[in-house]
Amino acid sequence: MSDRADTASGLFSLAGQVAVITGSSRGIGRAIAERMADQGARVVISSRKADACAAVAQAINARHGAGRAIALPANLSDKDSLQRLIDETLATWGRIDTLVCNAASNPYYGPMAGMTDAAFRKILDNNVLANHWLISMVTPHMRAQRDGSIIIVSSIGGLKGSAVIGGYNISKAADMQLARNMAVELGPDNIRVNCIAPGLIRTDFARALWENPETLAQYEAQSALKRIGEPDEIAGAAIFLAAPAGRFTTGQTIVCDGGSTITGG
Secondary structure, X not given: OOXXXXXXXXXXXXXXXXXXXXXXXXXXXXXXXXXXXXXXXXXXXXXXXXXXXXXXXXXXXXXXXXXXXXXXXXXOOOHHHHHHHHHHHHHHHXXXXXXXXXXXXXXXOEOHHHOOHHHHHHHHHHHHHHHHHHHHHHHHHHHHHOOEEEEEEOOHHHHOOOOOEHHHHHHHHHHHHHHHHHHHHHHHHOEEEEEEEEOOEOOOOOHHHHOOHHHHHHHHHHOOOOOOEXXXXXXXXXXHHHOHHHOOOOOOEEEEOOOOXXXXX
16 A cells, blocks of 8 residues: 555645646636645646646646646647647656546537537547547556556536436546446556546536526525535545545545435436
């Protein structure tokens, strides 16, 4: 067992870790990167826009000191771009302990019958295939060090149907199965693979839902906690899965939804 797990005080420490977080220039991804840095990790900020990535990395370095974060932009739909993300991380810091597959897209809102093949392929490519690529890219390194945590940010949408975001929900259900499959394959090398399934979180990605007073009231009424979530509340689950505290957890989907699924919301 890793020395990081030797004491209870280190159960949630990420000291010495390097974490790559996709989609980390805003929202849930940014919160995960910032809170992992707070716990001692060196973090890689990645999304499509270089300036947005640089701004987040600069803010983290201003808080923790130079060298705690680097910005490496990458495009989910470009396999070579994702390979450069992994290669440049290893070239810079020599290791990857945690991979957080957070970036996703949803270009279509409406019934499945109205979704074009191109839109459906984009959802599946960006939300599932890109995660498969990234996992395959970090696996050789994690196998060599016989340690690693891979976290896929899914959604409670993957647990139920929808009349308007069916394609997105299908991709998120596939992510849960991807985690289960890879947990079986990589477990013998001490690599853990898990999902986090958020409910409605106050992010730009979900702004159309929580900025609408009627929709917000509906979601709040359906939640056991009677509110929507904040990005930091998903970051806490990611820290658990990356830290020594989560070393016996693999192949699981942790639902963080304020209790909306248990109430039928």
